Amino acid sequence: MINRVNPHLVDLTTVARSKAASMNKSKQKLVGLGILLLMLAGYTLLPPELQQLIQLQPDDATTSQNNSDGQRLNGQEGKSQQLDTNSKQQEAAKSAQTEPTVRSPTNADIENTAGSRAAKEFGQNTPATDDESRQKIGSSQRSPTAASKNSSGSDQPRGPPSNQGQRSQSSDNNRQSPDQTGTLVHGLLQEISKDQYLSPAGLIYGPGSAEGHRLDHLRRHVQNQPKRPGKHGVFDGGMQGALKTIDDAFRRAQKEQRTTKTIDRNRTIYTVDLGKRIGFVGGQDGGRRRNPMARRVRLVLEGKRVITAYPM
């Protein structure tokens, strides 16, 4: 690339050499021009489909390079119109993970980023997050009883759903054994290490409580205890319903939507209004009042670790 040499850098001792070079250069120019004309003539003679093909190829190369650069640098979406919708969706998912503050995040995005962040803390893969893919994984990999469906029973404001106890018992008798690697416990929870389960919203359920595990403690709140003194909050939808509601409550709490928050040392206690029925009030007090519906959740956390959660 002699013609790109900065002329200011050429000193007198190289003048002769540059003259010869410039003669050589004009010869090369002529030859180059000839070749260019030949190519142009050949191109005009080509059928239009082939012409289009020749035009597109360099653009495609640039686009894919731009995309990979963009993703590597800051997750920017590619601008090419030629990308198919699938790759656009993939890109959108990538950018949702990499730039949550730039985009106006939907619930799914928050779920995605929170889940992936918490999973990264434990060096795990991001769990499936949107309902559809979760259901897909749930139904393909888990036992049918474990994939119990959540029915909120919102048309039933008062009292326990009629099949509530039955469903809870049949679907949630045991915390699924941790050796079921690759499956989602209760259709939602990813086992991130021994006895540690991560929810899509990033909450962690681990050992603890009188019951031995926070999930076993939570199980107390998917069935009424009519003899228990005071109120006893019961979630609709068995364990899966409870876990989904708790995740919803946590997402709302993080956005400070209809949430009251108390911090006591390393504990955070949220009371979150979910704006719809999520369970009912049981126990002796609830029974006396014909088991009114509950639409709030009290959530006691230590960091992202769930201590307890119940409807109220």
Added chain:
Amino acid sequence: MSPQHSIDFCPLCGGGLCGIRICGIQRDNVPEQDANASSASPHGLVVCDECDAIWLEPDLTTAHHYPDVEHAKCPVCLDALWGPNSRWANHDDLTRLQWDLAINPALDITEG
């Protein structure tokens, strides 16, 4: 696992029963000389059955403790809070602890 006898509802989490536990019960079966090696004889705790908050006296206005989230220990003897060395106090345990007057009988849960 609900407490048999409680003193009140939990002022911290709102939904739990502050039940009385007796801890150090395994000392009962330990020979005299071994029991002397440990300072902790059976002792009472008030524990919330929802949030695990602990009080060392049957008085919820005193300072509360939060045990380790996964490995909860008795603040007195450092044994496992939910281990074989402790249980929800029955009526005899209450008498032994001399905490029988502290309970609210309306909050009793009789098993079965």
